[in-house]
Amino acid sequence: MADKSEISDKETKNSQQASDAAIKLTLPAALTVKQLADLMGISAIDVIKQLMRHGVMANINQAIDFDTAAIIAKVYGFEAGKQSVTAQAKPSVVTRGTGKLYPRPPVITIMGHVDHGKTSLLDAIRQSNIIASEAGAITQHIGAYQVEVNGRKITFLDTPGHEAFTAMRARGARSTDIAILLVAADDGVMPQTIEAMNHARAAEVPIVVAINKIDKPNANLDRVKQQLADLGLLIEEWGGDIICVPISAKKKQGIDELLENLLLLADILELKAEVDCPAQGVVIEAKLDKTKGPLATLLVQKGTLKIGDALVIGDTRGKVKAMFSGTGKQLKKAGPATPVEILGLNAPPQAGHIFEVVA
Template sequence: MSEERKDVSTRAPQSKAVELPAAISVRQLSQTIRQNPIEVIKQLMRNGLMANINEVIDYEAAARIAADFGIEARPQTVRAATKRKKPEHEETKNLPLRPPVVTIMGHVDHGKTRLLDAIRQTHVMESEAGGITQHIGAYQVEVKGQKITFLDTPGHEAFTAMRARGARSTDITVLVVAADDGIMPQTLEAIDHARAAGVPIVVAINKIDKPTANPDRVKQQLADHGLVVEDWGGDTIAVGTSAKERKGIDDLLENLLLVAEMEDLHADPNAPATGVVIEAEMDKSRGAMATVLVQNGSLKIGDTIVVGDTFGKVKAMFSDQGKHLRKADPSTPVAILGLPSVPGVGDSFSAVESERQARQIISERTVKKPATVSLASLHDQIAAGKVKELNIVLKTDVQGSIEPIRTSLEKLATENLTVHIIHAGTGNVTENDVMLAIASHGLVIGFSTGVEAGALKLAETEKIDIKRYDIIYNLIEDVDKALKGLIEPELVEVVEGRAEVRAVFPAGKKAKVAGVYVTEGKASRGARVRVMRGAAQLAESAIISLRRFKDDVREVAAGFECGVGLETFNDFQPGDVLEFVRKEKSG
């Protein structure tokens, strides 16, 4: 036994033997042998094993660590394993039920905000009635003695942003569809986002008070997109509502409670609090304020919480009514004060025993993003068992292109991998498309369509693969080769920098030079330049001149002006954006 191991053993009193399963998390091991998790992690490191508090280690490693603390370990018997290692549902079913968390999504003009207001005004809890004093991005209502939590988010963008950060914040989605307007493109996006998250959908057919309302047409459109309502023989709950006249509100809420009952939602109010940040801002008078949703355990005044890469002590908590709270139970949204900086929306938080433990967790924490999927690396990821489903966001130029591409791609599925089109639509690739790919660990395919600048920038930052094609055969062939491991490393475009055209100068009889301001990255002579006017690409050309004042230069950094001349394009206009791109081999 090493000197280090002897030192640990002498510090720890001899204990009765403990039974350990074949695999156990570091946290569970710490609880089983009654040692500080930080000390357990340190001892793992001394044994050459790097593991954080949530990672799972095998029996041999766990038994060795237990021995280091002077505790004898034995393999867990079948009877003990059955008792201790129940399926997740079995472990939680004896815990108290918690309120469901609901997000309302749908098209921008179909009455989401008005419906939320009607619910809130009708069913705000009587104990807190008397005027809303504070907006915190979420609130609870009470229906027949049971609570429902609503996330008052802007829509599926925020919903998916939280998923992209690894947080499941919602139990049920309410899809709002106007009875006089029917399903719109944003409605379809909301459906796809909810399905990608695996969240039950309840439909609110809103504005039924309007003379032009046609609920049956909405139901037919829903059925066309795979949501068959109950009165048509399906299993999707649909409720007619009028936010203006407050009709159907009670029916909608009762159905949400019914879905929650079927979902069987439980939480342990006695555990240390864990949850997710749903809103955050810097208040001028009070400092960093975060709205958090407590998902398990109970958050209390004085708790030390770790959020992202920072920590703080909860100094004050407020309900959506502005009431000071001392404790927040599971599924309760609260605004908290006490963090030193503003956390990110979607950041998870957890209560810890002490500031020392919080510092230790942050010092050891490394952000482990799930491996992104690309066609170039797809086969290797399948072989390694890392990918079992290829999620694709598909954007095309016209509606008629979607079905043949979808059908052809889904036919490429193999025994080891399913091809799933999680969203399909027309138009340019947007930031929202990239966000859905991030949240679903997928990729984006564009057919005869462009990519918005914001989407391109986000994809570069998050390493999301965007593939663009003009010929369906090439699209299908590339995905097929990727699945079979036949695709070769290809040259991919990397945007080195962007510049905005501020002025246009003559440079000879017909030639013109763009006077530009480099807004990000750098402008370099060896790059090719894409000329963008709005979302449209006008040209791609080589650089023939790059000058600062009268000097020829090799590159110009962000924050400086320069003159750019292109080989095959000179029809510049102020406001055009030049993208400086290079081609590199993809990994």
């Protein structure tokens, strides 16, 4: 339960968003951040940010008391009244049919122009947030990996960034929860930027904009923001709903803020998956290794993939003989949103194809 003592009512009164004519709003003794946002018709991300401004760190499913909720409601022009019914916070595990759904990490794809710093951003994220169990493992073996931020995992798909891989990038977007649209502050929006945006929109994937290279002397953030607005991507600062974070991948500026915003958006999306069922997912990439034979990078989307599991991927068959993380660590099992490289297939499958575990 968030502590109401942490919130300053005086600060709220000075908010520019407070309305002169307050709208009546009846609130229970306790409710979740999401419930408050829904009642007000406000984005849950905005409510979380408003709580943070008042010194309260709360995620979308965290319960806050009436006094805290009333102060936040006042910021948005509501006058809160108390009702006797206590709203319960949503549990982290829900039952739907026979399978339990558990929270899972978000899957992120970085998209944009080939020269706008995608590799630098991936490197900056990986170097500063490598999972503790894989510390010291710097070499990237496959085109997908996980990092850990504040004890929470984020999965990144490292999709190719130029025209020759347009089809693969489109498939990558369909296996993605959030797309980072990377735009250089000096170059601005380019044809590949628009192409990447269209892939994300076609797949109905939420977009977070990262404006890179803000350290460049000819960086022009306002020009980039205007170009984005012209494309229909209106950032929060300009009254829209698109998260936009200025960064310098080279100097590692803004990386933490970007990752925190990704987790905020992931909370809003409430990403869940079954764990206790045969694994299903998508092929990220595949190749034929001269010594190891067919190798495939898989993203588990549902269930748990284990050593010895029999797989079917289109016309490709096989059994998981060995499984490795993005940095080459050997694994025995992998749950939802986990990228792995596997050995044991009879041929390299096609990227974008679905894999299933069969009896």
